[in-house]
Amino acid sequence: MVWIMPDKSVSNRESNGLQPLQWAALASLPGLIHGVFTRRGGVSRPPYDSLNTAFGNGDHPDAVARNLGRIASHTGLTTLAAVRQVHGDRVAVVDEAFLARCDRRDHQGFSLFVGPEADALATALPRVGLLVRIADCQAVFLADPEKRVIANVHSGWRGSAADILGKTVALLTERFGCRPESLVAAVSPSLGPCCAEFRHFEKELPPSFWKFQVRPTYFDFWAISRSQLTAAGLRPENIHLAGQCTVCHPDLYFSYRRDRVTGRLAAVIALS
Numbered sequence: 001m002v003w004i005m006p007d008k009s010v011s012n013r014e015s016n017g018l019q020p021l022q023w024a025a026l027a028s029l030p031g032l033i034h035g036v037f038t039r040r041g042g043v044s045r046p047p048y049d050s051l052n053t054a055f056g057n058g059d060h061p062d063a064v065a066r067n068l069g070r071i072a073s074h075t076g077l078t079t080l081a082a083v084r085q086v087h088g089d090r091v092a093v094v095d096e097a098f099l100a101r102c103d104r105r106d107h108q109g110f111s112l113f114v115g116p117e118a119d120a121l122a123t124a125l126p127r128v129g130l131l132v133r134i135a136d137c138q139a140v141f142l143a144d145p146e147k148r149v150i151a152n153v154h155s156g157w158r159g160s161a162a163d164i165l166g167k168t169v170a171l172l173t174e175r176f177g178c179r180p181e182s183l184v185a186a187v188s189p190s191l192g193p194c195c196a197e198f199r200h201f202e203k204e205l206p207p208s209f210w211k212f213q214v215r216p217t218y219f220d221f222w223a224i225s226r227s228q229l230t231a232a233g234l235r236p237e238n239i240h241l242a243g244q245c246t247v248c249h250p251d252l253y254f255s256y257r258r259d260r261v262t263g264r265l266a267a268v269i270a271l272s
Ligand SMILES: [Zn+2]
Pocket: 191, 192, 193, 194, 195, 245, 246, 247, 248
């Protein structure tokens, strides 16, 4: 199955049962590996069926390891780096010293390095897959083709409220010398404006978000991310949205809002 999105900016090509969603704007950059994997092609049983990539939410750890192994094999990566996602705004710089401090788990065909609590990873290291797990939250890829630096950001509504996207772009600028106008960004399938109801938004969301209300109590977090990325200096034409709601597509995506007990999708980006 080859699935081209209406704006032709993103495609979803099945391979060995896996269906990584890819953006043409990132696929056209040399030396970059990326994909947001759908729930298809894994070995986990319901309610984690089938490509659940998170340990510790009730799924069998052997199944999770096999699922991550399929992603590692598909991407050709043997090193995956992740953090303990806590809906905060810390950005982990993945360098040799970071990897040395990580909790390392060796599985068949790949090693998983898990760092401390953070919600974004940035690196200039080649062959290290930055792994973010989501079920309604956004995974946002950032790539600087000039400096050869990448980031992967976990941004749910709390991350949005904390502007983790802006903070990640600031770190890329300060730490790696990236120019925001060179960055290419892609926002994964995630909670869409159709389903993002916040009945207590006046308490939960900053007033600056209220103008993104699409109908009473429903918010467009895709537009919020686009706004935060442009505020951080990205060019609008370099920001790409999957435009797919995880809640609305149970056949393709895990959704915490929809199912509560469920798996986590993997978003992976690496420099080759
Ligand atoms: Zn929806």
